[in-house]
Amino acid sequence: MGHIVEIDSLTYTYPNALEKSLDSLSLNIKKGQSFGLLGPNGAGKTTLLSFLCGQRKDLTNSIKLFGSSSNELHGELLNIGYAPQELALFPMLSGIENLLFFAKLAGLAEDKRLGRVLEMLKAVDLQKSQDKLVENYSGGMKRRLNLAVALLNDPKLLILDEPTVGVDPQSRNLIFEKIEELKSRGVTIIYTTHYMEEVQRLCDSVAIVKEGKILFNGTLDSLLESQKNESLEQCYLQLTGYEVVD
Amino acid sequence: MKNIKHLIVQEIKVLLCDKRALGILFAMPMILILFLSLALTDVYHQKVGKKIHITMLTDHSKTTEEIVQQFKNFNYHIEHITEHQGIEASLKKEKSDVIIEIPKSIKNILVGTKSADSIKMYFRPTLDKSYQELVKGHFTIALQSMVIDQVNRRLKKMNESKELKKSVVINQLSQNKNFIEVMTTNNVIPNPIQQTVPAWALFAMFFIVIPLSNSFIRDRNSGILKRLLCYNISKAELLIGKLIPYILINIIQFSLMLLVGQFIVPLFTSKDFSLGEINSLLILVTLVCSIASTSFALLVSTVSNSSAQAHSFGPLAIVIMALFGGVMIPHFVMPEFMQYLSYLSPLYWALESYLDIFLRGATLTIVAPKLYVLLGFSLVAFGVSLKKFRWSE
Numbered sequence: 001m002g003h004i005v006e007i008d009s010l011t012y013t014y015p016n017a018l019e020k021s022l023d024s025l026s027l028n029i030k031k032g033q034s035f036g037l038l039g040p041n042g043a044g045k046t047t048l049l050s051f052l053c054g055q056r057k058d059l060t061n062s063i064k065l066f067g068s069s070s071n072e073l074h075g076e077l078l079n080i081g082y083a084p085q086e087l088a089l090f091p092m093l094s095g096i097e098n099l100l101f102f103a104k105l106a107g108l109a110e111d112k113r114l115g116r117v118l119e120m121l122k123a124v125d126l127q128k129s130q131d132k133l134v135e136n137y138s139g140g141m142k143r144r145l146n147l148a149v150a151l152l153n154d155p156k157l158l159i160l161d162e163p164t165v166g167v168d169p170q171s172r173n174l175i176f177e178k179i180e181e182l183k184s185r186g187v188t189i190i191y192t193t194h195y196m197e198e199v200q201r202l203c204d205s206v207a208i209v210k211e212g213k214i215l216f217n218g219t220l221d222s223l224l225e226s227q228k229n230e231s232l233e234q235c236y237l238q239l240t241g242y243e244v245v246d
Numbered sequence: 247m248k249n250i251k252h253l254i255v256q257e258i259k260v261l262l263c264d265k266r267a268l269g270i271l272f273a274m275p276m277i278l279i280l281f282l283s284l285a286l287t288d289v290y291h292q293k294v295g296k297k298i299h300i301t302m303l304t305d306h307s308k309t310t311e312e313i314v315q316q317f318k319n320f321n322y323h324i325e326h327i328t329e330h331q332g333i334e335a336s337l338k339k340e341k342s343d344v345i346i347e348i349p350k351s352i353k354n355i356l357v358g359t360k361s362a363d364s365i366k367m368y369f370r371p372t373l374d375k376s377y378q379e380l381v382k383g384h385f386t387i388a389l390q391s392m393v394i395d396q397v398n399r400r401l402k403k404m405n406e407s408k409e410l411k412k413s414v415v416i417n418q419l420s421q422n423k424n425f426i427e428v429m430t431t432n433n434v435i436p437n438p439i440q441q442t443v444p445a446w447a448l449f450a451m452f453f454i455v456i457p458l459s460n461s462f463i464r465d466r467n468s469g470i471l472k473r474l475l476c477y478n479i480s481k482a483e484l485l486i487g488k489l490i491p492y493i494l495i496n497i498i499q500f501s502l503m504l505l506v507g508q509f510i511v512p513l514f515t516s517k518d519f520s521l522g523e524i525n526s527l528l529i530l531v532t533l534v535c536s537i538a539s540t541s542f543a544l545l546v547s548t549v550s551n552s553s554a555q556a557h558s559f560g561p562l563a564i565v566i567m568a569l570f571g572g573v574m575i576p577h578f579v580m581p582e583f584m585q586y587l588s589y590l591s592p593l594y595w596a597l598e599s600y601l602d603i604f605l606r607g608a609t610l611t612i613v614a615p616k617l618y619v620l621l622g623f624s625l626v627a628f629g630v631s632l633k634k635f636r637w638s639e
Contacts, residue, residue, distance in 0.1 A: 050638065053475045082476045086469030090256075092263040101259075104252045105477035149473070 004157055004188045005029035005052065006064040012047065012212075021047045023212035029190065029205075031156075034183045036203035036220075037192040040240055044212040045192045046085060049161050052190070053082045065157070081155030085162045087142045088149070091135035095126050095145050098134060099152065106153035120148040125174055140171030147175055157188045164198065176201060196232040208239050215239045249479050253487025257461070261491060271457060271495060272502055275450035279503045282446045283511040298377060299323045299341070304348040312395070313348065316388035322381075343370045344381050443507030444600035445573040448535060448593055450503065451496050452564045455543035458492045459556035462547035471637045481635045485628065489540050496536035527610055528603055531617065535596040538620040541627035542592065548631040567591040572598075595619045 007027040013020045021044045029035045039045050051063055063069070066079065089098050099117040108116055121127045124144035134142060147163060160179070164172045179202055183189060191202055199206060199220070206223055208216040216223055216239055220232070227235040261268060300322045304310035314326050325342070349363035367385070369378050465471050474484060543560070550556035568574055570584070571593030577585060588594040599616045602608035 050472060050475070053472070054478070080476050082473060084469040084472050086467070086472070088469035088473035090260055090470070091468075092260060097259070101252065101256050102473075102477070105249065105474065105479065107477075 002031055002067065003028045003064075004031045004033075004066060005190070007048075008062045008064075010048075010051070010062045012051070014047075020212050022051075025209070025212060025214055027207060027214065027217060029188060031188055032183075032186045033205055034179075034189045034203045035191065036199040036206040037190060037209065038194075038196075038199065038206060038236060039192075039209035043209045045209055046161055047212075048209070049082075049159050049190065049192065052157075052159060053080060079153070079156040081150035081153060081158040083146045083150035083158075083160045083163050085165070087146055089134050089142060089145060092133060094131045094133055095121065095137070095141075096130040098145065099148060102149045103152050108152070116152060120151055123151070123178060124148045138168075139166040140168045143167045144171055144174065147178065151178075151182075155187065157190070158182060159190045161192050162194070163191075164193065164195065196236060200232055208236060210240050249477070249483050250487050250490075253479075253484065254490050257488060257491040258494075260461070261457075261495070267457070272499060275447065275453075275499050275503050276506045278450055279443055279446055279506045280510060283442045283507065284514055298343045298373075298381065299325070300344045300346060300381065301325045301327060301342040302346050302348065303327055303329075304352075305350050307350070307353075309353050309392070310348050312392045313352070313388055316391045316395075317385060319388070319391075320384045322384075343373050343377070344368065346385065440601075440604055441576055443504065443511070444604065445568075445576075445597050447500055447503035447507070448539075448596050448600070449564065449568050449573045451500055451535065452539045452542060452567070452593065453561065454492050454496050454499075454539050455546050455560035455564065456557060457495075458488065458540060458543040459547040459550060459560060460553055462488060462544070463550065463553045463556060466636065466638060469638065475637060481632055485544060485631055485635065489537075489544060489628075492540045492543065493533070493536045496539055497532055500532050500536070527608075527613060530610075531596075531599045531603060531613060534617045534620050534624075535599070537624045538592050538596060538627075541624040541631070544631045545627040545634075548634040548636070564593075567593050570594065571596075592620055592623045595623075 005028065007025060010022050010025045011020060012022040025044070025048065037045050037048070052065065090101070093101075096117060099120060100113065103113045103117055118127070118130075121130050124147055126141060126144055126148065129137065129141060134145065137145065143163060143166070147160070150158060150160070158179075163175055167175070176198070179189060179191070183202070189202070191199070193199060203220065205219050206216070207214055208223075216226070218226075223235055224230065224232065227238050300317075302310075302314055302317070302324060304314070304326065305328055314324065318324055345368040347366040347368070349365065351363055352365070365385075367382065369381075471484070542563075546556050546560040546563070550559060568591070570588045571577075571591030572580070572588055573593055577588055577594065577598075580588065595616045599613050599620070602613050602616070606612075
């Protein structure tokens with residue numbers, strides 16, 4: 001099985017920062033894998049994800065997506081679905097208007113656009129609120145819409161950055177079900193979260209990152225085995241340390 | 247190109263959602279133009295004013311009555327009184343701008359035969375020096391005219407007795423007070439409306455920095471820009487997509503402000519603001535000025551980390567550029583070194599382009615160099631925006 005994501009010794013320091021955000025980070029993600037990216041705040045997870053989405057193309061010689069160097073990616077970017085940690089939506093527009101806009105950018109043909117948008121609204125159970133302004137949505141509805149936008153282009157690689165923050169159990173469950181369905185269809189998923197039970201439910205491989213370096217990279221079972229611990233949370237704390245990270 | 251089109255349509259949609267903000271965006275500059283034009287109507291009004299209040303403290307002798315009569319020819323607001331209590335207090339309270347005290351022995355001064363008290367002039371301390379000089383000059387002329395009239399009357403009597411014919415010359419001079427004709431040159435000085443309408447309209451146009459930076463920083467902070475990354479959109483496409491809707495807004499704003507200047511301001515003042523013919527040159531200048539103002543707004547948006555930063559830096563920079571650029575103080579009344587500094591302000595080039603059209607009937611050949619400067623400014627601002635662009639906070 002080929003790698004969809006290949007990262008080789010990626011190092012990055014933000015302008016004016018003293019410490020590296022990513023420090024010689026190497027990582028491979030196979031096609032169809034559901035990959036959990038864990039780490040304390042400021043570990044470099046979001047920075048890494050933004051690189052995978054094509055941000056700073058000039059600096060990403062050490063990243064290959066779909067077998068191509070990420071600075072050579074053009075149309076391939078449309079195979080990526082990205083749900084950022086922030087709710088990247090237009091609050092003053094309705095749910096359907098948001099989806100229609102992103103569908104246009106995703107290059108969906110005009111005759112198929114509305115159909116796909118309605119399909120996504122149904123998938124995240126928002127068809128009844130499709131005409132409501134997003135600013136009037138609840139936190140869970142916004143998160144579901146955020147996921148729907150990421151799924152519009154039927155991506156081969158889905159990147160989800162903490163998609164369940166501030167979400168009620170019903171919405172969370174719906175998001176999990178949708179991700180499981182995508183997983184079963186062979187979509188490669190990169191998933192970051194601070195909730196260990198989510199990783200246990202959704203991911204088969206995991207990488208733990210701290211201060212831009214990989215502390216562990218392997219399957220969930222091998223992680224539990226290596227730390228001689230039954231709880232993923234204990235493993236995580238043993239690897240990343242117990243002190244609070246600001 | 248397709249992406250740019252989608253981004254433009256989306257930005258317009260978002261703008262249309264907030265109708266109140268959009269209304270303010272168009273109404274406020276119109277109100278600004280109206281009130282500023284009214285407030286500044288008399289700023290460059292020639293300094294002979296009906297508004298200068300002069301109190302003449304004299305007796306009612308024949309001589310003083312004649313002086314007052316001559317002085318009234320200059321259209322001052324003159325009050326003729328014989329007694330006055332507290333000259334200084336009256337000036338401080340600004341009841342009078344000038345008090346002229348003419349002694350009873352005025353006839354002696356004019357004839358120059360006997361010693362006499364001098365004529366005393368008191369000016370309100372805050373009265374402009376040039377007004378003071380003007381009143382002094384006019385009063386001297388009034389005195390001379392009165393003397394000439396008296397001499398003429400005497401000569402006429404003598405003439406009737408066939409003694410002197412020279413009096414005719416003096417008589418003619420005395421009768422023909424308009425022997426100096428004021429000529430105008432090509433260096434037209436705009437009337438207040440002609441200066442303030444384009445100047446303050448441009449000033450308002452540059453304030454597009456507030457809505458544009460709001461929109462840009464909101465999209466950056468909410469992660470929308472980051473999400474757009476996944477759709478293979480370049481920085482340049484994104485910036486152009488942001489720019490064009492605001493250029494359209496700017497053009498509409500400017501057109502509305504000009505219409506206020508042409509049709510509403512003249513209802514309240516005697517000055518007219520001639521828009522002239524709406525020709526392709528006016529449209530071109532407005533387009534280039536809009537490109538310059540929105541490029542500047544984009545620059546402020548990309549270098550600012552927050553809306554608060556953009557809202558403090560942007561307007562302050564505009565006020566400074568307006569100060570240098572001849573918006574607040576017309577370029578032609580600035581000291582020489584300030585006139586050189588004004589060349590650094592895009593507002594100067596924009597304003598001069600409009601004044602060329604409105605006042606000097608300029609052609610494209612004359613306006614083009616100014617438009618090149620504005621386009622150069624826009625290109626630099628856009629280039630720096632591209633360089634400073636960040637997808638996320």
